Amino acid sequence: xxxxxxxxxxxxxxxxxxxxxxxxxxxxxxxxxxxxxxxxxxxxxxxxxxxxxxxxxxxxxxxxxxxxxxxxxxxxxxxxxxxxxxxxxxxxxxxxxxxxxxxxxxxxxxxxxxxxxxxxxxxxxxxxxxxxxxxxxxxxxxxxxxxxxxxxxxxxxxxxxxxxxxxxxxxxxxxxxxxxxxxxxxxxxxxxxxxxxxxxxxxxxxxxxxxxxxxxxxxxxxxxxxxxxxxxxxxxxxxxxxxxxxxxxxxxxxxxxxxxxxxxxxxxxxxxxxxxxxxxxxxxxxxxxxxxxxxxxxxxxxxxxxxxxxxxxxxxxxxxxxxxxxxxxxxxxxxxxxxxxxxxxxxxxxxxxxxxxxxxxxxxxxxxxxxxxxxxxxxxxxxxxxxxxxxxxxxxxxxxxxxxxxxxxxxxxxxxxxxxxxxx
Amino acid sequence: xxxxxxxxxxxxxxxxxxxxxxxxxxxxxxxxxxxxxxxxxxxxxxxxxxxxxxxxxxxxxxxxxxxxxxxxxxxxxxxxxxxxxxxxxxxxxxxxxxxxxxxxxxxxxxxxxxxxxxxxxxxxxxxxxxxxxxxxxxxxxxxxxxxxxxxxxxxxxxxxxxxxxxxxxxxxxxxxxxxxxxxxxxxxxxxxxxxxxxxxxxxxxxxxxxxxxxxxxxxxxxxxxxxxxxxxxxxxxxxxxxxxxxxxxxxxxxxxxxxxxxxxxxxxxxxxxxxxxxxxxxxxxxxxxxxxxxxxxxxxxxxxxxxxxxxxxxxxxxxxxxxxxxxxxxxxxxxxxxxxxxxxxxxxxxxxxxxxxxxxxxxxxxxxxxxxxxxxxxxxxxxxxxxxxxxxxxxxxxxxxxxxxxxxxxxxxxxxxxxxxxxx
Numbered sequence: 001x002x003x004x005x006x007x008x009x010x011x012x013x014x015x016x017x018x019x020x021x022x023x024x025x026x027x028x029x030x031x032x033x034x035x036x037x038x039x040x041x042x043x044x045x046x047x048x049x050x051x052x053x054x055x056x057x058x059x060x061x062x063x064x065x066x067x068x069x070x071x072x073x074x075x076x077x078x079x080x081x082x083x084x085x086x087x088x089x090x091x092x093x094x095x096x097x098x099x100x101x102x103x104x105x106x107x108x109x110x111x112x113x114x115x116x117x118x119x120x121x122x123x124x125x126x127x128x129x130x131x132x133x134x135x136x137x138x139x140x141x142x143x144x145x146x147x148x149x150x151x152x153x154x155x156x157x158x159x160x161x162x163x164x165x166x167x168x169x170x171x172x173x174x175x176x177x178x179x180x181x182x183x184x185x186x187x188x189x190x191x192x193x194x195x196x197x198x199x200x201x202x203x204x205x206x207x208x209x210x211x212x213x214x215x216x217x218x219x220x221x222x223x224x225x226x227x228x229x230x231x232x233x234x235x236x237x238x239x240x241x242x243x244x245x246x247x248x249x250x251x252x253x254x255x256x257x258x259x260x261x262x263x264x265x266x267x268x269x270x271x272x273x274x275x276x277x278x279x280x281x282x283x284x285x286x287x288x289x290x291x292x293x294x295x296x297x298x299x300x301x302x303x304x305x306x307x308x309x310x311x312x313x314x315x316x317x318x319x320x321x322x323x324x325x326x327x328x329x330x331x332x333x334x335x336x337x338x339x340x341x342x343x344x345x346x347x348x349x350x351x352x353x354x355x356x357x358x359x360x361x362x363x364x365x366x367x368x369x370x371x372x373x374x375x376x377x378x379x380x381x382x383x384x385x386x387x388x389x390x391x392x393x394x395x396x397x398x399x400x401x402x403x404x405x406x407x408x409x410x411x412x413x414x415x416x417x418x419x420x421x422x423x424x
Numbered sequence: 425x426x427x428x429x430x431x432x433x434x435x436x437x438x439x440x441x442x443x444x445x446x447x448x449x450x451x452x453x454x455x456x457x458x459x460x461x462x463x464x465x466x467x468x469x470x471x472x473x474x475x476x477x478x479x480x481x482x483x484x485x486x487x488x489x490x491x492x493x494x495x496x497x498x499x500x501x502x503x504x505x506x507x508x509x510x511x512x513x514x515x516x517x518x519x520x521x522x523x524x525x526x527x528x529x530x531x532x533x534x535x536x537x538x539x540x541x542x543x544x545x546x547x548x549x550x551x552x553x554x555x556x557x558x559x560x561x562x563x564x565x566x567x568x569x570x571x572x573x574x575x576x577x578x579x580x581x582x583x584x585x586x587x588x589x590x591x592x593x594x595x596x597x598x599x600x601x602x603x604x605x606x607x608x609x610x611x612x613x614x615x616x617x618x619x620x621x622x623x624x625x626x627x628x629x630x631x632x633x634x635x636x637x638x639x640x641x642x643x644x645x646x647x648x649x650x651x652x653x654x655x656x657x658x659x660x661x662x663x664x665x666x667x668x669x670x671x672x673x674x675x676x677x678x679x680x681x682x683x684x685x686x687x688x689x690x691x692x693x694x695x696x697x698x699x700x701x702x703x704x705x706x707x708x709x710x711x712x713x714x715x716x717x718x719x720x721x722x723x724x725x726x727x728x729x730x731x732x733x734x735x736x737x738x739x740x741x742x743x744x745x746x747x748x749x750x751x752x753x754x755x756x757x758x759x760x761x762x763x764x765x766x767x768x769x770x771x772x773x774x775x776x777x778x779x780x781x782x783x784x785x786x787x788x789x790x791x792x793x794x795x796x797x798x799x800x801x802x803x804x805x806x807x808x809x810x811x812x813x814x815x816x817x818x819x820x821x822x823x824x825x826x827x828x829x830x831x832x833x834x835x836x837x838x839x840x841x842x843x844x845x846x847x848x
Contacts, residue, residue, distance in 0.1 A: 025789070026789055107808075111803060111809075120821050121821065204821065222642065224821070245844040256847055367449070367542075371838070373839075373842065375840055375841070375846075376845065380838065384847065385531070397628065397648070398627075398628060398648045401835050401837070402838045413793070414825075414827075415794075415795055415796075415797075416795070416796045416803060416809070417798065418796070420799070421803065422675075422680070422799075
């Protein structure tokens with residue numbers, strides 16, 4: 001339980017955000033777009049100030065011994081700032097989900113029933129050191145009529161202060177309450193825990209970060225949350241697969257951007273095509289470390305792959321997030337589905353097949369946020385699938401599953417209109 | 425943390441349910457309906473056995489000193505058993521949400537994207553002593569293609585064992601795995617906690633019970649859950665209200681069934697009509713204890729109401745669940761909305777008005793699962809609104825808000841179909 005000295009200022013900030021959220025919920029699309037466009041202008045016009053603030057963050061991180069990867073995540077440059085501004089303009093151009101009537105009907109007693117999309121209220125974002133999350137997530141929340149509380153890492157605090165101020169100025173210039181963007185300036189660990197426990201304030205908490213952040217949410221959060229989970233994604237090459245297509249998909253799913261959640265981590269090959277397919281992969285994935293089961297190992301070895309190791313249970317359960325791929329040969333489609341049921345994290349699972357019945361069975365029986373037929377797992381992403389932008393990819397089943405766009409930042413309100421009906 | 429001796433049998437039961445859930449997810453609507461109809465027959469044909477088991481439960485509860493209300497909840501009779509059977513037949517007759525395509529589109533690169541409704545997997549129900557929840561909730565879960573784990577109270581265990589066996593026999597007779605219905609026989613408190621922590625097994629936990637159960641879920645649950653929350657519901661009588669209509673609605677919302685969540689707990693009256701309206705209510709709510717603020721109190725007193733007390737902050741925050749109503753006079757619509765924002769539990773809020781602008785503002789600005797215009801709050805109920813049946817009424821904003829029917833027992837799966845697309 002965080003102490004009052006940590007929790008009290010957070011609560012005060014949250015109450016102002018809650019109050020602002022009521023104004024946002026009743027604001028027009030045009031007003032919210034004007035705020036986003038003004039913030040985009042603001043980012044462009046205070047670029048030098050932002051880069052200077054980011055320079056302070058980088059200097060502090062360097063002094064504290066941050067590694068190259070985390071410095072790169074933290075670093076802004078003119079191009080990245082322009083891209084943050086463009087991101088806000090892109091979000092302004094998206095359709096507004098607020099006010100959409102999801103469905104409606106009239107009851108026999110004359111009551112008219114509608115369910116309408118409304119903002120969640122206050123969205124909390126807790127994230128690590130990328131300063132662009134401040135504008136990206138902030139923009140999506142505002143567009144969908146929500147107030148947003150942003151709790152970034154201490155390493156990015158100077159940059160985040162500038163970006164949050166620009167978002168607040170954008171709101172004010174559009175006649176909306178600046179308090180709809182609330183940056184938490186206390187970046188202590190105790191404040192992170194208090195943030196996850198802002199009951200009655202945060203309507204939906206969304207973490208953007210690695211496994212330790214996710215674990216901390218599971219342990220401490222008492223507010224409702226949506227998790228952006230791990231991706232232990234499989235590509236299954238069926239007996240009837242077009243092997244050229246399968247090769248292109250496997251190579252793309254593994255190597256096009258191996259560090260992200262929708263990259264493939266395991267290849268499963270039907271035994272009928274293993275002989276023909278694995279030697280091709282041994283060549284096209286020459287740069288990839290292959291962790292192979294006892295059936296695939298000898299085939300890959302015979303084909304001359306130079307970076308082989310034996311697969312065990314743990315290998316099949318691992319999200320490598322790098323140039324490593326687990327490989328297994330399976331007896332049939334059913335065995336592939338069983339393997340996936342055992343090891344999948346429920347993110348994205350692909351089959352390559354020219355057999356419609358096999359595709360249908362895979363689609364029906366594999367339990368994941370997304371299943372793909374004859375396409376790379378790398379497409380499971382809000383922008384690639386047409387949501388315009390995404391605030392994360394959920395591997396949970398409640399509220400939002402798969403890529404989350406603006407609609408997933410809303411909820412439904414039942415609106416029942418009568419002319420004096422009472423219940424008998 | 426529950427001990428292994430408590431958790432291990434639960435986990436084994438859960439794993440069988442999980443495995444059965446995969447079969448249910450691929451089963452046909454016809455098969456699931458056949459299981460429900462067979463279970464309905466089963467309830468009818470083993471009615472005497474069920475009543476005998478219920479007699480054991482009642483005798484035990486009586487010996488333990490249970491009060492009249494809880495004995496009434498526990499008690500089955502021929503009519504209640506017939507109604508449980510009919511409930512299963514009604515659910516069988518409802519449309520099946522599983523397999524519905526929620527939306528779909530084709531991307532410029534040719535990828536076809538669909539989002540399809542699929543079962544959640546394993547739904548956990550934790551409930552108190554009503555044995556009919558076993559068949560009602562079980563039926564809804566099975567209809568929507570889910571396996572269900574049922575954890576009722578110790579007081580109803582003999583009845584629940586018979587009902588669960590009948591559901592399992594219904595599944596088996598339709599060629600579906602009996603393990604899709606799993607009754608937890610250990611009704612200790614430690615087992616309830618272990619049940620709430622069946623991570624990787626329970627995809628959605630739904631509590632059916634009072635505030636202490638809800639508090640226990642908030643404290644202990646580590647699996648995803650949907651809360652059926654409290655209803656501190658308001659009726660606001662606007663300046664332009666038809667006062668005959670307003671009177672009928674207030675009386676209905678308060679007295680038709682005062683012990684349920686969608687009953688009204690507070691009446692707010694616009695000052696312009698308080699003089700005219702409150703004396704009428706003093707008569708029509710003569711049997712109701714009125715807890716009145718300082719503006720309404722003298723008017724009700726002058727009108728001769730005999731059971732008046734002064735309202736404080738706590739009164740306006742109370743869900744009385746009985747024949748008590750808090751009453752307040754407000755300056756205008758805005759004050760009513762502010763009052764509701766302060767005290768509402770986000771369940772159901774009604775306005776009585778003949779002013780379209782006032783209705784629109786109320787609908788837009790009041791943040792609740794349901795808002796009603798010129799109708800009794802008592803209509804916020806799955807059956808009344810046309811869902812066919814409900815498994816609860818959610819006051820949370822994520823996943824499900826308001827009455828939850830079969831659709832809220834499903835989630836979406838993204839299905840992406842291509843012809844070899846890779847990401848560049």
